[in-house]
Amino acid sequence: MAIDLAKELNKEQFIAASTIDGPLLIIAGAGSGKTRMITFRIAHMLEEGIPQSSILALTFTNKAAREMSDRIRSLTGKRLSNLTVSTFHAFGVKVLRKSIEYLDYKSNFSIYDQVDKTALIKESARGIGMIPEDLDTWEIANLFSSVKTGREKWNRENKLYKPLFEEYLANLHAYNAVDFDDLIMLPIRLFEEFPEVLDAYRRRYRYIMVDEFQDTSLAQYHLMKLLAKKERNICVVGDDDQSIYSWRGANYQNIVNFEKDFPELLEIKLEQNYRSTGNILAAANQVIANNKNRKSKELWTGLDNGRSIEIFYPDDDLKEAEFIAQLIATLSMREGYKYHDFGVLVRTNSLAATIENAFLAENIPYKVSGGQSFFQRKEIKDIIAYLRVLSNPDDDVNFLRIINTPRRGIGRVSLEKLRELADEKEWSLYSAASAIRYAEDAPVSDKVKAALGEFVTFIEYYREQILTGKKMADTTRSLVDKVDYWGYLIMENQKNERAARWKYKNIGIFLDLFERWEKDPDNDDPNIYNYLNRITLITRDDDQEENNDMVNLMTVHASKGLEFEIVFLAGVEDTIMPHARSLEEDPDNIEEERRLFYVAITRAKQKLYLTSCKTRRVSREVIDSSPSRFLEEIPDHLIEYHQPEEEVESGEAMDYFEKIRAKLGIPDKV
Numbered sequence: 001m002a003i004d005l006a007k008e009l010n011k012e013q014f015i016a017a018s019t020i021d022g023p024l025l026i027i028a029g030a031g032s033g034k035t036r037m038i039t040f041r042i043a044h045m046l047e048e049g050i051p052q053s054s055i056l057a058l059t060f061t062n063k064a065a066r067e068m069s070d071r072i073r074s075l076t077g078k079r080l081s082n083l084t085v086s087t088f089h090a091f092g093v094k095v096l097r098k099s100i101e102y103l104d105y106k107s108n109f110s111i112y113d114q115v116d117k118t119a120l121i122k123e124s125a126r127g128i129g130m131i132p133e134d135l136d137t138w139e140i141a142n143l144f145s146s147v148k149t150g151r152e153k154w155n156r157e158n159k160l161y162k163p164l165f166e167e168y169l170a171n172l173h174a175y176n177a178v179d180f181d182d183l184i185m186l187p188i189r190l191f192e193e194f195p196e197v198l199d200a201y202r203r204r205y206r207y208i209m210v211d212e213f214q215d216t217s218l219a220q221y222h223l224m225k226l227l228a229k230k231e232r233n234i235c236v237v238g239d240d241d242q243s244i245y246s247w248r249g250a251n252y253q254n255i256v257n258f259e260k261d262f263p264e265l266l267e268i269k270l271e272q273n274y275r276s277t278g279n280i281l282a283a284a285n286q287v288i289a290n291n292k293n294r295k296s297k298e299l300w301t302g303l304d305n306g307r308s309i310e311i312f313y314p315d316d317d318l319k320e321a322e323f324i325a326q327l328i329a330t331l332s333m334r335e336g337y338k339y340h341d342f343g344v345l346v347r348t349n350s351l352a353a354t355i356e357n358a359f360l361a362e363n364i365p366y367k368v369s370g371g372q373s374f375f376q377r378k379e380i381k382d383i384i385a386y387l388r389v390l391s392n393p394d395d396d397v398n399f400l401r402i403i404n405t406p407r408r409g410i411g412r413v414s415l416e417k418l419r420e421l422a423d424e425k426e427w428s429l430y431s432a433a434s435a436i437r438y439a440e441d442a443p444v445s446d447k448v449k450a451a452l453g454e455f456v457t458f459i460e461y462y463r464e465q466i467l468t469g470k471k472m473a474d475t476t477r478s479l480v481d482k483v484d485y486w487g488y489l490i491m492e493n494q495k496n497e498r499a500a501r502w503k504y505k506n507i508g509i510f511l512d513l514f515e516r517w518e519k520d521p522d523n524d525d526p527n528i529y530n531y532l533n534r535i536t537l538i539t540r541d542d543d544q545e546e547n548n549d550m551v552n553l554m555t556v557h558a559s560k561g562l563e564f565e566i567v568f569l570a571g572v573e574d575t576i577m578p579h580a581r582s583l584e585e586d587p588d589n590i591e592e593e594r595r596l597f598y599v600a601i602t603r604a605k606q607k608l609y610l611t612s613c614k615t616r617r618v619s620r621e622v623i624d625s626s627p628s629r630f631l632e633e634i635p636d637h638l639i640e641y642h643q644p645e646e647e648v649e650s651g652e653a654m655d656y657f658e659k660i661r662a663k664l665g666i667p668d669k670v
């Protein structure tokens with residue numbers, strides 16, 4: 001069925017979606033249909049006969065990428081086996097899987113996440129005689145990332161870590177592993193050093209689109225530009241007012257760069273907001289106008305003014321959480337809202353716990369984005385580490401993770417001996433273990449030698465099984481059994497069987513997911529490498545069940561691009577939002593905090609509730625809290641206040657908060 005672009009889109013959106021050649025820049029405010037326009041644009045291109053394989057669409061999260069593909073699939077009714085809609089990182093993996101051999105890696109490379117990375121930093125520190133326990137490896141991991149992506153240079157303060165960095169790089173390469181930064185930086189290197197490779201990719205991806213362009217890092221921009229420079233069919237969409245990742249190198253400077261690099265571009269403005277009612281939009285417009293550093297733009301909406309924005313001042317964070325939970329319960333009962341119509345947003349993860357508690361107390365189903373990912377749990381990472389070693393035995397970090405998990409009686413000293421042998425011969429630990437098996441003069445005791453031998457035989461056996469790509473989940477199930485992971489869990493949890501059972505159940509869930517992926521008819525190439533890539537890039541937002549009727553509790557950062565009928569923003573207090581950090585440092589930071597506030601309020605379609613506590617517990621202490629300065633930037637006439645003064649004026653003993661509850665018809669808690 002043909003898509004009627006002119007009917008589905010407004011005039012500006014239509015121009016943007018139907019102009020498929022040449023560079024296009026669309027900087028437009030929240031809810032103006034940028035993401036929707038891109039999906040229509042791609043569907044339209046496919047209808048015009050452009051092959052799927054020529055299109056590359058890059059977005060910010062896996063979730064957004066998935067939603068976009070689903071949308072295009074339903075618009076076109078086509079199976080999308082050759083269309084690339086992904087995050088920058090997933091795209092990097094795709095390129096590297098195919099072409100990393102040019103850069104002297106093997107194509108079965110491992111991808112290290114932050115946890116693996118810190119483990120490798122420790123390992124590298126040991127290697128050059130630094131004491132790992134003295135290092136803040138998390139901090140150092142961030143420094144390495146900044147250096148790698150060119151955000152930071154070696155200077156007098158940080159150069160202390162330069163030898164460690166070099167050791168880290170050497171190890172990473174020796175283990176045939178890459179870190180997240182490499183997923184962007186190595187494709188750049190590949191393209192710059194091998195023009196013929198770049199040429200091939202340019203011929204393939206002739207049409208490129210980038211959503212959330214304002215949060216593209218300098219390195220990502222560079223990669224994108226390399227690909228687009230020749231054909232120049234590149235469409236970027238974003239909103240400078242929603243740039244909220246400058247701390248990790250995202251830089252809306254890129255908008256300026258884009259204008260410089262593609263001077264012939266067509267710029268299109270989208271000014272109609274389809275998401276929010278008039279009052280919410282007016283508040284958003286007013287607030288963001290206080291930022292100096294921005295392209296000026298004003299959104300309008302065809303929708304009614306809608307209801308006022310309500311601000312509440314609960315006594316403390318417990319009351320705040322209780323209030324949110326009870327109001328959600330009431331609204332869903334009386335006004336027919338579904339749980340998934342509610343978005344509850346917080347500035348930092350630490351604020352979510354109290355609210356979760358209140359949801360539990362009220363029996364409100366909810367899901368949290370921004371917590372620990374299922375795939376980051378220790379028990380899951382252990383099993384993944386086995387899969388990684390099976391697919392890439394040179395991966396020393398994962399070798400070390402599993403060599404004694406479960407216990408095999410191979411101690412620190414034996415591992416050091418193994419390390420020495422490996423270093424001397426320039427082998428991986430696994431190769432060293434494998435050689436020791438038959439060695440006459442093994443540097444370890446006979447007992448350890450036997451244990452290592454058994455381990456290597458075990459890995460060899462399962463490696464063969466898993467590489468066939470048949471029944472991989474079954475193979476993994478048998479592996480879990482064989483190493484007696486259950487026995488290990490019981491031991492590790494000090495005979496707390498409940499905890500052990502819970503973890504074991506997680507592994508069951510993991511295996512079921514694996515099997516489902518393996519058997520998915522849409523899955524063209526179910527092999528272990530593809531599986532590992534996929535789960536390494538999964539972030540906490542992706543592994544939750546979709547389409548369930550649950551309240552969405554998340555950080556403002558995680559809410560980017562989403563929308564909800566009703567939004568609660570909790571903790572709208574100075575030192576939380578704006579964050580304390582931003583109040584001291586560079587004045588630009590307050591603008592970033594304001595953008596964050598803008599992102600939060602523009603998620604709301606019909607109704608916005610803001611809460612600001614009078615006191616708040618911060619690590620067991622109760623501190624006074626004051627309302628966020630941003631609240632004053634919302635014009636009074638848009639707001640219905642539930643002022644703390646009310647209780648004083650009325651002269652009644654009843655807490656103002658109780659009155660609000662009475663007014664809303666929320667029953668007292670028994």
Ligand SMILES: Nc1ncnc2c1ncn2[C@@H]1O[C@H](COP(=O)(O)OP(=O)(O)OP(=O)(O)O)[C@@H](O)[C@H]1O
Nearest residue numbers: 008009010029030031032033034035036274275561
């Ligand atoms: N022309 C249109 N007709 C009807 N609805 C539209 C139109 N354009 C956008 N919408 C609706 O407006 C809402 C916002 O659209 P979308 O999420 O694409 O905006 P956005 O600009 O990407 O927002 P954000 O900046 O928050 O990412 C969606 O519910 C979308 O379906």
Ligand SMILES: [Mg+2]
Nearest residue numbers: 034035036561
């Ligand atoms: Mg969007």
